[in-house]
Amino acid sequence: MFSPELVSQIALGFFLGIIAGTFTGFVPGIHINTLALFIVSSLAWLSRYFQPLPLASFIASMSITHTFIDFIPGIFLGCPDEDTTLSILPGHSMLLRGKGHQAVIYTLYGGLFGLVIILLFTPVFVYLLPKAYPYIKSLMFFILFFASTYLLWREDKKALALLVFLLSGFVGISTLSLPLKESLLPMLTGLFGASSLIISIKKQSKIPKQKTKSFKFDIKKKSLAKILGSGAFASSLCSFLPALGSGQAAVLASDITQENSKPEFLVLLGSINTIVMGLSIISLYSLDVKRTGSAATISQILANFPLSYLIVLVVVMSLSGLLSFFLGKRLSLFFSRNINKMNYKRLSLFILFFISAVVFVFSGWLGFVVFIVSAFLGVYTILSGARRTLMMGCLMLPALLWYFPI
Amino acid sequence: MRNSKAKNLILLASLVGILLLFLLPNFIKPKKISACDINNINKTKEKDYVQVQGSIIKEINLTESFKLLTIKNEGCLVEVTCNCKSSLLNKNVSVIGKVQLYENKTQINADRIIKN
Numbered sequence: 001m002f003s004p005e006l007v008s009q010i011a012l013g014f015f016l017g018i019i020a021g022t023f024t025g026f027v028p029g030i031h032i033n034t035l036a037l038f039i040v041s042s043l044a045w046l047s048r049y050f051q052p053l054p055l056a057s058f059i060a061s062m063s064i065t066h067t068f069i070d071f072i073p074g075i076f077l078g079c080p081d082e083d084t085t086l087s088i089l090p091g092h093s094m095l096l097r098g099k100g101h102q103a104v105i106y107t108l109y110g111g112l113f114g115l116v117i118i119l120l121f122t123p124v125f126v127y128l129l130p131k132a133y134p135y136i137k138s139l140m141f142f143i144l145f146f147a148s149t150y151l152l153w154r155e156d157k158k159a160l161a162l163l164v165f166l167l168s169g170f171v172g173i174s175t176l177s178l179p180l181k182e183s184l185l186p187m188l189t190g191l192f193g194a195s196s197l198i199i200s201i202k203k204q205s206k207i208p209k210q211k212t213k214s215f216k217f218d219i220k221k222k223s224l225a226k227i228l229g230s231g232a233f234a235s236s237l238c239s240f241l242p243a244l245g246s247g248q249a250a251v252l253a254s255d256i257t258q259e260n261s262k263p264e265f266l267v268l269l270g271s272i273n274t275i276v277m278g279l280s281i282i283s284l285y286s287l288d289v290k291r292t293g294s295a296a297t298i299s300q301i302l303a304n305f306p307l308s309y310l311i312v313l314v315v316v317m318s319l320s321g322l323l324s325f326f327l328g329k330r331l332s333l334f335f336s337r338n339i340n341k342m343n344y345k346r347l348s349l350f351i352l353f354f355i356s357a358v359v360f361v362f363s364g365w366l367g368f369v370v371f372i373v374s375a376f377l378g379v380y381t382i383l384s385g386a387r388r389t390l391m392m393g394c395l396m397l398p399a400l401l402w403y404f405p406i
Numbered sequence: 407m408r409n410s411k412a413k414n415l416i417l418l419a420s421l422v423g424i425l426l427l428f429l430l431p432n433f434i435k436p437k438k439i440s441a442c443d444i445n446n447i448n449k450t451k452e453k454d455y456v457q458v459q460g461s462i463i464k465e466i467n468l469t470e471s472f473k474l475l476t477i478k479n480e481g482c483l484v485e486v487t488c489n490c491k492s493s494l495l496n497k498n499v500s501v502i503g504k505v506q507l508y509e510n511k512t513q514i515n516a517d518r519i520i521k522n
Binding site: 167170171174175177178179180181366369370372373376377379380383384 | 419454
């Protein structure tokens with residue numbers, strides 16, 4: 001069905017995707033959307049040498065690899081992106097007890113379980129979801145309103161939660177109305193990345209020697225089934241509903257299971273990150289919705305998206321996830337052995353400088369203003385003790401206004 | 407005490423920053439272009455902030471408050487999306503907004519539409 005040339009191009013896209021995803025996952029501030037932007041802007045040139053399917057395979061492979069690797073800087077350096085921000089607290093506290101490597105391994109196992117869930121959910125997304133989606137779409141405002149209210153209602157300090165949610169929402173509304181290239185990059189990097197770095201520089205954490213031997217998967221089968229079930233439910237919703245991402249899925253899933261112990265929570269986060277990414281690509285096929293940057297890029301690459309292409313992309317995602325599991329283990333081991341030899345404060349300062357430069361290059365001076373304002377709000381959120389997921393108001397409030405029924 | 411003062415200062419800085427972000431569009435001047443320039447890759451790129459003048463010759467209501475307008479100027483046509491309720495058909499307008507690509511077509515996502 002596919003020519004040998006096409007198969008070899010798909011294989012090339014798959015391997016290059018793993019390399020690119022490792023890079024985007026490993027380097028803080030570089031998101032897959034940034035590399036995807038390069039692909040889209042060079043599409044005319046690339047299409048002279050590559051067919052659309054290998055390019056889409058590259059994006060799928062890079063995206064899944066990214067979801068496995070991006071916990072490593074989140075846990076070891078304390079600089080997560082918006083999808084891994086919740087891993088900071090349990091992950092960092094394990095790091096401070098010399099168990100950073102174990103924390104990463106739990107998220108990698110989560111990703112692996114996530115792959116199985118993607119395979120199980122693909123037929124449901126392909127055959128059943130398109131039938132239900134028109135009804136869901138007509139209720140979109142109410143679903144988003146419920147999700148926002150739920151996020152606020154579960155907080156102890158409700159007034160503070162509302163303040164953080166609204167201010168993030170105002171940042172989102174104002175940023176999206178600015179003539180910015182890559183408008184989400186400065187906003188999300190400022191809110192989630194720069195703010196965590198500033199706090200970790202201020203704290204000057206001393207990282208102890210890390211234990212790298214004898215990992216034991218210390219989660220009971222019943223507990224694992226509970227977290228994976230709730231993770232699958234929450235992340236499948238968040239993979240096709242607008243403005244809801246991995247953070248909201250994790251909050252919802254952890255509330256359903258009531259599992260707050262560190263290993264369970266890390267497995268949950270790892271699985272959710274991978275499921276949301278994988279199913280967003282399936283949702284592109286079944287519903288033509290672009291809920292992640294990767295899905296949006298694939299939609300621009302593929303003029304036609306037949307079922308055979310979807311099968312190829314699912315295989316590519318599964319294999320890249322499997323390889324990323326072992327790759328992530330090696331990288332985490334390297335970090336664990338060397339993290340206490342590094343000057344943590346200097347490293348955090350360097351990363352902060354690096355992501356500021358990335359924002360300036362891709363979004364210009366205007367983006368830099370957004371980045372600074374977002375970083376201020378991010379720092380305030382952390383200092384005030386509010387949950388960082390509330391800052392997803394930056395996407396939820398604009399989406400609520402967009403779907404407002406009147 | 408020191409921490410709470412710092413926290414309040416950072417909150418104040420955030421509020422001032424957000425206000426600034428809302429005010430910024432008023433100080434950014436859009437690039438004035440003709441409708442014919444929209445599809446010219448040398449003159450406009452995606453996310454450019456532009457102003458186009460012309461008359462609205464077609465109006466499609468995509469939802470109750472979301473419209474797809476077609477503007478004619480110097481013999482060229484350009485599509486504009488807007489969150490607008492009242493009809494603008496046959497009116498001469500200036501559209502200020504961002505250039506966007508939708509299904510490989512260049513459109514302007516209107517921030518403001520000024521009737522001339």
